[in-house]
Amino acid sequence: MCEACSGAVLKKRFARLLALTKTWWCIILIVICVLVMAVLLYFLFFQSSSSDGYVIKPGPLYPPTEGYVWPQPQYENKQLDYFTFNPAQFNVTVTNHTCDILKNALERYYNIWKKMHSTAKENNKWAKRKKRPKGDTYQGDATQLSVVLEGECEEYPHFDMDESYDLKVNKKSSLESASIWGILRGLESFTQLLYFGNYYTEIHINATKISDYPDYKHRGLLIDTGRHYLSLDNILKTIDALSMNKMNVLHWHIVDDQSFPYQSTRFPDLSDKGAFHPSLVYTPADVAQVIGYAAARGVRVVPEIDVPSHTRSWGIAYPQVLAKCYKKNTEIGLGPLNPISSTTYKLLRELFEEVQGVFPDSYFHIGGDEVSLGCWESNPNIKKYMNKHHMTITQLHSKFMLKALNILRNDTRAIVWQEVFDNGVPLSNDTLIQVWNYNWVREMVKILSAGHRVVFSSSWYLDYKNFHWNDYFKDDPRLMVYQKDPTLDLDKIVGGEVCLWGETADDTDVIMKVWPRTSAVAERLWTGLDYMNPPKEFVTTMDRRRIEEHVCRMRRRGIAAQPPNGPGFCIGAA
Amino acid sequence: MCEACSGAVLKKRFARLLALTKTWWCIILIVICVLVMAVLLYFLFFQSSSSDGYVIKPGPLYPPTEGYVWPQPQYENKQLDYFTFNPAQFNVTVTNHTCDILKNALERYYNIWKKMHSTAKENNKWAKRKKRPKGDTYQGDATQLSVVLEGECEEYPHFDMDESYDLKVNKKSSLESASIWGILRGLESFTQLLYFGNYYTEIHINATKISDYPDYKHRGLLIDTGRHYLSLDNILKTIDALSMNKMNVLHWHIVDDQSFPYQSTRFPDLSDKGAFHPSLVYTPADVAQVIGYAAARGVRVVPEIDVPSHTRSWGIAYPQVLAKCYKKNTEIGLGPLNPISSTTYKLLRELFEEVQGVFPDSYFHIGGDEVSLGCWESNPNIKKYMNKHHMTITQLHSKFMLKALNILRNDTRAIVWQEVFDNGVPLSNDTLIQVWNYNWVREMVKILSAGHRVVFSSSWYLDYKNFHWNDYFKDDPRLMVYQKDPTLDLDKIVGGEVCLWGETADDTDVIMKVWPRTSAVAERLWTGLDYMNPPKEFVTTMDRRRIEEHVCRMRRRGIAAQPPNGPGFCIGAA
Numbered sequence A, B: 001m002c003e004a005c006s007g008a009v010l011k012k013r014f015a016r017l018l019a020l021t022k023t024w025w026c027i028i029l030i031v032i033c034v035l036v037m038a039v040l041l042y043f044l045f046f047q048s049s050s051s052d053g054y055v056i057k058p059g060p061l062y063p064p065t066e067g068y069v070w071p072q073p074q075y076e077n078k079q080l081d082y083f084t085f086n087p088a089q090f091n092v093t094v095t096n097h098t099c100d101i102l103k104n105a106l107e108r109y110y111n112i113w114k115k116m117h118s119t120a121k122e123n124n125k126w127a128k129r130k131k132r133p134k135g136d137t138y139q140g141d142a143t144q145l146s147v148v149l150e151g152e153c154e155e156y157p158h159f160d161m162d163e164s165y166d167l168k169v170n171k172k173s174s175l176e177s178a179s180i181w182g183i184l185r186g187l188e189s190f191t192q193l194l195y196f197g198n199y200y201t202e203i204h205i206n207a208t209k210i211s212d213y214p215d216y217k218h219r220g221l222l223i224d225t226g227r228h229y230l231s232l233d234n235i236l237k238t239i240d241a242l243s244m245n246k247m248n249v250l251h252w253h254i255v256d257d258q259s260f261p262y263q264s265t266r267f268p269d270l271s272d273k274g275a276f277h278p279s280l281v282y283t284p285a286d287v288a289q290v291i292g293y294a295a296a297r298g299v300r301v302v303p304e305i306d307v308p309s310h311t312r313s314w315g316i317a318y319p320q321v322l323a324k325c326y327k328k329n330t331e332i333g334l335g336p337l338n339p340i341s342s343t344t345y346k347l348l349r350e351l352f353e354e355v356q357g358v359f360p361d362s363y364f365h366i367g368g369d370e371v372s373l374g375c376w377e378s379n380p381n382i383k384k385y386m387n388k389h390h391m392t393i394t395q396l397h398s399k400f401m402l403k404a405l406n407i408l409r410n411d412t413r414a415i416v417w418q419e420v421f422d423n424g425v426p427l428s429n430d431t432l433i434q435v436w437n438y439n440w441v442r443e444m445v446k447i448l449s450a451g452h453r454v455v456f457s458s459s460w461y462l463d464y465k466n467f468h469w470n471d472y473f474k475d476d477p478r479l480m481v482y483q484k485d486p487t488l489d490l491d492k493i494v495g496g497e498v499c500l501w502g503e504t505a506d507d508t509d510v511i512m513k514v515w516p517r518t519s520a521v522a523e524r525l526w527t528g529l530d531y532m533n534p535p536k537e538f539v540t541t542m543d544r545r546r547i548e549e550h551v552c553r554m555r556r557r558g559i560a561a562q563p564p565n566g567p568g569f570c571i572g573a574a
Helices: A008-018 A022-051 A100-125 A180-193 A232-244 A269-274 A284-295 A342-358 A373-378 A380-388 A393-406 A418-422 A440-449 A477-484 A510-514 A517-527 A541-556 B008-018 B022-051 B100-125 B180-193 B232-244 B269-274 B284-295 B342-358 B373-378 B380-388 B393-406 B418-422 B440-449 B477-484 B510-514 B517-527 B541-556
Strands: A075-084 A091-096 A138-141 A144-149 A165-169 A172-177 A195-197 A202-212 A218-224 A249-253 A300-307 A322-327 A330-337 A363-367 A413-417 A432-435 A453-456 A493-500 B075-084 B091-096 B138-141 B144-149 B165-169 B172-177 B195-197 B202-212 B218-224 B249-253 B300-307 B322-327 B330-337 B363-367 B413-417 B432-435 B453-456 B493-500
Touching: A091 A100, A100 A144, A100 A180, A100 A195, A100 A202, A100 A541, A144 A180, A165 A180, A172 A180, A180 A202, A180 A232, A218 A232, A218 A517, A232 A249, A232 A284, A232 A510, A232 A541, A249 A284, A249 A493, A284 A300, A284 A342, A300 A342, A322 A373, A330 A373, A342 A363, A342 A393, A363 A393, A373 A380, A373 A393, A380 A393, A413 A418, A418 A432, A418 A440, A432 A440, A440 A453, A440 A477, A477 A493, A493 A510, A493 A517, A510 A517, A517 A541, B091 B100, B100 B144, B100 B180, B100 B195, B100 B202, B100 B541, B144 B180, B165 B180, B172 B180, B180 B202, B180 B232, B218 B232, B218 B517, B232 B249, B232 B284, B232 B510, B232 B541, B249 B284, B249 B493, B284 B300, B284 B342, B300 B342, B322 B373, B330 B373, B342 B363, B342 B393, B363 B393, B373 B380, B373 B393, B380 B393, B393 B413, B413 B418, B418 B432, B418 B440, B432 B440, B440 B453, B440 B477, B477 B493, B493 B510, B493 B517, B510 B517, B517 B541
Parallel strands: A075 A138, A091 A144, A144 A172, A218 A249, A218 A493, A249 A300, A300 A363, A363 A413, A413 A432, A432 A453, A453 A493, B075 B138, B091 B144, B144 B172, B218 B249, B218 B493, B249 B300, B300 B363, B363 B413, B413 B432, B432 B453, B453 B493
Antiparallel strands: A075 A202, A165 A172, A165 A202, A195 A202, A322 A330, B075 B202, B165 B172, B165 B202, B195 B202, B322 B330
């Protein structure tokens, strides 16, 4: 900077600047002045026109919609005709295929309907049902839903699963899909079409046609149980909420520097010594429960064992697998995994083998982010090794990641954080690269240009600033890349993940920190945007009203989502 | 701004600026350059020296303290000698006076001790109790606490109550106070001295002497049930948490523009029509329960009925008491209370009379903030009235507030928001003026100079920005005023209140939004600061460790306080 300051270029520019006459200076200042005034006037006008100054509306700031599905279906035709809905007099039939997942789902949704119905009945206490006015579009009771599953059930959801479905709601309704996953999504939509009517004393549903499918295949949430332990109960609740929002991936960043709560059968000492406390672990039974609960709701569980950094807790039981860090030739503590020790790779191979056996998903996240290369560089043995093999520190990181990738099973596909790509590790085309850092558009363009696939997260860090749901509603990764370079293959942006890192989140606040902000991303990823004709307004009044309804719906179903917009209330939310 | 730009002064200055030689310009730029580099270097150095770069400590970021009382007592002498504590073998005796409040408190604390003890017993499952090492300062079981209440019990806590106490912990301990309120504070401190020892398998307590009293008399929290309804359960939990933090005021901003959940016996229509829903109200029994629950914990409940603005919900049942607002001579809706209608004052008189009868506290908050004077000015009848009486709009506001103050009972003391003082309403010296807006130091100086008393809130708005507990820990109102004008009577700053406005807070997040951030203010107000010798560092490592313990303590007692600092964990928190 200072070199440039005495350089010829800058000197010339300043000379030019100083050569401006006083008149020009004044003109520039006047222009700035006018611009500032314009901005001020805009805000003044905007404020007074939007609220009429001093007239305040009593009641909720944004009244909730009635029976609007979140995320917005791809195609939806909603009629004014409506039916009343009483689960006790409603008949669900299943034709073609069926299976446990479907049977359990029907039972689950039936219970949700029953609970809604008893809330409606209770509300008769406060306001008696009114006679329907003349000209009302009431069409009697809804009587039936016919569920048509056209293909055989799969046991586990997977990356390429089919989630599309067709739903026709009428007196007699039908839900069709080629896949159990589409049926699950359709049952959720059917349930979201139900709303309280007639002063909350009845359940209504409008005649509706929906044809629906997701725009992005991978729609996930990262939870981090290494910085704070999360109870099984909250993880299951989170899965419930994911499926309510048609998301399909729980990215379980299960261990980190601070603690190792994953109870390994091969290396029980890792959690016996590395967990915050021996009671704060996930046993094999816990993990199996999470996987099964998620599968039943069409949610994949993708485990992450982050290497070579973020592994400090491993060293309580196995200090020998961590590199020693030095400062002026004095050992100062342990750093990332030791990349030049065969013990490291032996433990890694066995641990990875176990984890791949435990989690049925074909994707496995091996991290690779934020490597403390400084520690490796400070270590005399590692330095010697690098000199001997004529390696830079980045090449050492690459070599480590390559070895870690190579010990994965052949049928396992890897997910890595962006640094692994940035450092030039040769990656197969089915590897997913998760973009999380700044300059994300440039990064995605680079990754796509190299023919790789992207999972996008940068805009969706929940612990970054005090962002609200509408901030998370704005960024669509395909739109951003399209605006930069319309020639790239946007299908290679396979999805995105919201990240709730665990430094400041624990059981007390995990649910309300995630919801409804993650609902905003859920809609971006499911419904997508027409990126060639992006909307002028990303958050409309209707969106605000829809999310009000969706938040109450989540609360009625046990998810303590935060109020999204301002003053308001929910009925039937315990 | 633009007038000045073409003015003589600016012209002259620019002429002088432009007259600088190129050499001078370069020198200025170099200086800036060096300064920026210095800042960058500072951060670089700071970062590497504070964390040693790449060496990461596993486990909690700040390990909790063991048996440290929050808020910090005024005088405390803690010994290394410690005792084990088993509630089943611990004897509490009461000498001198006793009463229901004391009996109930002892039962309450006994249950807390019992729960701690069973958590400790359960932990034997994870880690067996270890033999004490030689040289350990263990002194056997604590056997007894003798509670000496020197004065008769009062029924309700009040502004001038005595909260001081003396606590001596040893094998046989004693707690002494002149007042039941001091005894309550002392029982809380005794309970906070208990901590888990020997791998969480025992309860320990150290020999300690505490002499304690609050620096500020009024230590409160505002909750707002007008923007979102809060369940009775969460209000009671909030009171529990207040008493755990030795706070003594729940400021209940009970109604607002959006809803009127207070069920009035004289005007039942106010809540029948003005609540969000007829089920979302506080019945007389609910209110009585809140007041009784709070009194039993030494917490006053101060109601606020905010007038003349923030009253839009009144107008659903009683539109005639609100002023009509106009835009270009067209009626556009209802605004604040109508200041020129006798109906308004009639309703106000009767409602205030009822509320003063329901709430035993001698203080009553009548608001007076953010009045939409624009609406009054737009109303032709009000304008005519003002013209007739040669009044400005501010004088009309003053007149209204004065009338509202005059209809209060003689033994009621008022609290008002700062606007009432700012607008020149003559206030009695026992009125409390609550400072909430910007430029708070100047405002407090003005109020104190006029001989009035202050309750401070400006720094403690919980919905303002994404502030953490340590941000709330920094501002002491007496210190701020002392630094501006050391001659003022600082005792007239009688206390402060944390404010949780309800726009974005409801049952889902009220507890975690309030705690532990309010604990920071609780300590500022209880312990105070030596404002003549303020500390160099307002948030020490010890403070961070102490609040870690305090948060776990709150969680063990059912208050879902957020993690305060970073990675960590709690034992025994359901």
